[in-house]
Structure formats: C-alpha cells, structure tokens
Amino acid sequence: MIVVLKPGIRRDEIQRVVERIESFGLRAHLSEGEERTIIGAIGDERLLADQTLESFPGVEKVLPILKPYKLVSREFQPSNTVIQVNGRRIGDKKIHVMAGPCSVESQEQVLGAAIPVKEAGATFLRGGAYKPRTSPYSFQGLGPEGLDHLAHAREVTGLPIITEVLDPRDLDVVCKYTDVLQIGARNMQNFKLLTDVGKLDKPVMLKRGLSATIQEFLLSAEYIATEGNRRIILCERGIRTYETETRNTLDLSAVPVLKQLTHLPVFVDPSHGTGRWDLVAPMALAAVAAGADGLLIEVHPKPEVALSDGPQSLKPPKFAALMEQLKKLAVALGREV
Ligand code: PEP
Ligand code: MN
Numbered sequence: 001m002i003v004v005l006k007p008g009i010r011r012d013e014i015q016r017v018v019e020r021i022e023s024f025g026l027r028a029h030l031s032e033g034e035e036r037t038i039i040g041a042i043g044d045e046r047l048l049a050d051q052t053l054e055s056f057p058g059v060e061k062v063l064p065i066l067k068p069y070k071l072v073s074r075e076f077q078p079s080n081t082v083i084q085v086n087g088r089r090i091g092d093k094k095i096h097v098m099a100g101p102c103s104v105e106s107q108e109q110v111l112g113a114a115i116p117v118k119e120a121g122a123t124f125l126r127g128g129a130y131k132p133r134t135s136p137y138s139f140q141g142l143g144p145e146g147l148d149h150l151a152h153a154r155e156v157t158g159l160p161i162i163t164e165v166l167d168p169r170d171l172d173v174v175c176k177y178t179d180v181l182q183i184g185a186r187n188m189q190n191f192k193l194l195t196d197v198g199k200l201d202k203p204v205m206l207k208r209g210l211s212a213t214i215q216e217f218l219l220s221a222e223y224i225a226t227e228g229n230r231r232i233i234l235c236e237r238g239i240r241t242y243e244t245e246t247r248n249t250l251d252l253s254a255v256p257v258l259k260q261l262t263h264l265p266v267f268v269d270p271s272h273g274t275g276r277w278d279l280v281a282p283m284a285l286a287a288v289a290a291g292a293d294g295l296l297i298e299v300h301p302k303p304e305v306a307l308s309d310g311p312q313s314l315k316p317p318k319f320a321a322l323m324e325q326l327k328k329l330a331v332a333l334g335r336e337v
Contacts, residue, residue: 001048002063002076003039009058014039017056024048027226031077040065040076042226067261069218071225072232077263083203083231085179086160088123090203090233091265095330095337096294098124098162098180098267099319102309103131103139104146107153112301114153116316120323121337124180125150125159126296130166131308132186139307147177154179162205162296168196175202185210185237185272188220198227205233205267205296210248211240214257221264233265234258235296236287238273247275247312250283255290266291271298271312280314281322288329297322 003017014030017039021028026043041048045064053062067073083090090096099117104110104127114125129146131139142149150161160179165171166187174181181204187193188209197204204224208217221232236255238248250273258266268287270280284295300306300313314322323337330337 001041001045002065003041003053004060004063005037005039006058006060007036009037013056013058017053017059020053020056021048029071029076033077033079038076040070042070067218068215069222069262071230072218072221072262072264074261074263079263081230081232081263081265083233083265085124085203088160091293093335094123095288095292095326095335096124096267097122097297097323097326097337098126098294099297099299100126101128101300101306102271102298102313103128103307104142104149104163105139105307107149109301110149110153111156113299113316114157114159116301117299117319118157118159120316120320121327122159122297122319122323125153125157125161126163126182126298127153127161128164128182128308130164130170130174132164132166132184133308144173147174151177165193165197168193171196171200175200179203180205180233183207188212188217191223194220194223195227198224198229200229202229203231203233204229205235207235207237207269208239208251208254214254214261218258218262221262233267233294234262235267235269236273236292237269237296246273246279248273250274250287252283252286252290255287255292259291265293267294267296268292269296271296271309271314275312277303277312277314277318280312281318281325284322285325285329288326288333288335295326 029040099122131141162180164182241249270283303310303313
C-alpha cells in the first residue's frame, strides 16, 4: 500500500511510520517526489489491514496499490524515473539511441560500428560479448575479450557501453566493464539473475521475453526493483506470434501501455523486433512516435559477414540517414535526439 505523507512532515515522523511498517515484516520504500513524499509498504499488505497508519502524525492517507507489481507501478510513483548514466539522462526529454553490432567480433569490427554511430548521434554503444544463441553450434561471443574491445571503443568514442549478461556468475566481470547491463529476452524470467542484478548499483535494461505478457514483464522488473536497484530500463523487442514475414511481431502498443502502467523508461528494439534491416527505420520512427524513450539498434560495418544477426543490421550510412529522420521527428514531438 501507499502511505501519502503531508507536506512538511518531519524526519522523525517519517521514521516512526517506517518503523511501524517494518515491525510487521513489510519493507518500507521511501519515494521523495517534488511535491509529495510517499512510503510504499511492500509485502503482505493484509498484515497492515487493521493498522491505523492514518492516525500517525504527518500521514495524509493510505491507499492500496492494486497492481501485482508495486515499486515499478505508476500508482507507486506518478513521475517518470530518470536514470543518469555518465551524464546522460534516460527517461527525460532526450531520446537515446544505443547502437552497435549484435555481437562483438573483433576490435576492428566494433570500432567500425562505434565511430560512425557516434558521429551520427548515438549516445550509447551496444555489443554482445556473451551471446544467447538458439543453437549451441552458433558463435557464442568472445566473452572477456569482447568486453575489452568494448572498453577500448568507449575510450576512442566516449560512448558509454551496454552489454548483455547471461549468467549470474559473469556479473562481476561484466560489471567491471559495462555502464549498463542488458538482460536479454531469454533471461527475462531468470529470477536468480534478476535478483542478483537487483542488488547492484548499475543501470539495467530488461528486455521483454519472447512470449511474455506485459504483466509478466513488469513483474520481472519488480524482482530487480524490490532488491533495491531502481535504475531499470524496459525494452520491447517483439514477441512470438504466428506471423512469419518478420522474425518477431514488434508490439508497439506496448509502449503507451507501459508508459501508463509504469514510471520506468521504455525503449524499443526494432532490429530484433523485425529481424529485417529494411524494416528497422520505419519501426524506429513509429516507436518514437508511440512515445519510446530510446532505441536499441544493431549496426554492423559489414552485415553480410556478421557472425550474428546480419540480416537485421544496418550499415553505418543507413543508420546515419535514420538518425537524421529521427531528429526531425523528435522536434515535431517536442523531444530531442
Ligand atoms: C540482443 O540485443 O543482442 C539480443 C540477444 O536481444 P534479445 O534478448 O531481445 O533477443
Ligand atoms: Mn542480435
């Protein structure tokens, strides 16, 4: 439930309410907004049902959170979450474009993507060092060597990096390198990984599972948030349907739905969402029109020889052309790229 506090409530009064909530075995999450401070009481709310928290000094009202996810819900926090990463603000006016190859293949290949995407206006470099591949015989990623290549590309371009972690045992090494952790679609319900990432002080992008409902997606985000890490970015990347013209069906209505239900930033990945480079630009533009806070786009200097996802990767000139279109669209929407 949400305990709404009166403006001007004293610290010791807040502390008394927090202690009362915690004495029933619930967790108290303080959220200090510009106008109001609220406390989210998370846990078995029935334990608090008979408690008259409303009679505590400084408490204005007590409201139930009706959704099964609590901390990530808009009910709990009406204002948008803005995540700061190396001076960049995700979830604010600026639309962030994270671009780079599907997999890190070599130093030369990463730089061949990183330098032109930076020039075109991307604000993060993406690239997988640990790859979740459907076949055990496909390229599995370079692992730590790939992380080194990404770090070198960050030095050269100044772009912060985002890379996927597949296994909780790799978290230490991946965290040493990356600015943002990525949890891929296949791991959206790896609850051990979610819980471990929730204990870290590192922004995390959580991608929607291949067949996950929006409620399941938000409950996975809640696993991270309830451990303490609230710097979560959601990413719609297409879901499985009966359609075969595209690799997945990009669910763009998820964007406004998520914006209603949660305060977390919402990104869209039109590369995995379609599986086709020729559909990336139209769906990227549509995603921004639908209200996305950012995009995750695969760019490869030579898609024809890519070790993964070549057919959906843009060449740098096509990416630059898309960025020009995005800049114009952003102006029309009162945003910026
Ligand atoms: C990726 O972004 O490289 C990736 C593997 O995406 P997803 O988890 O959405 O399939
Ligand atoms: Mn990929």
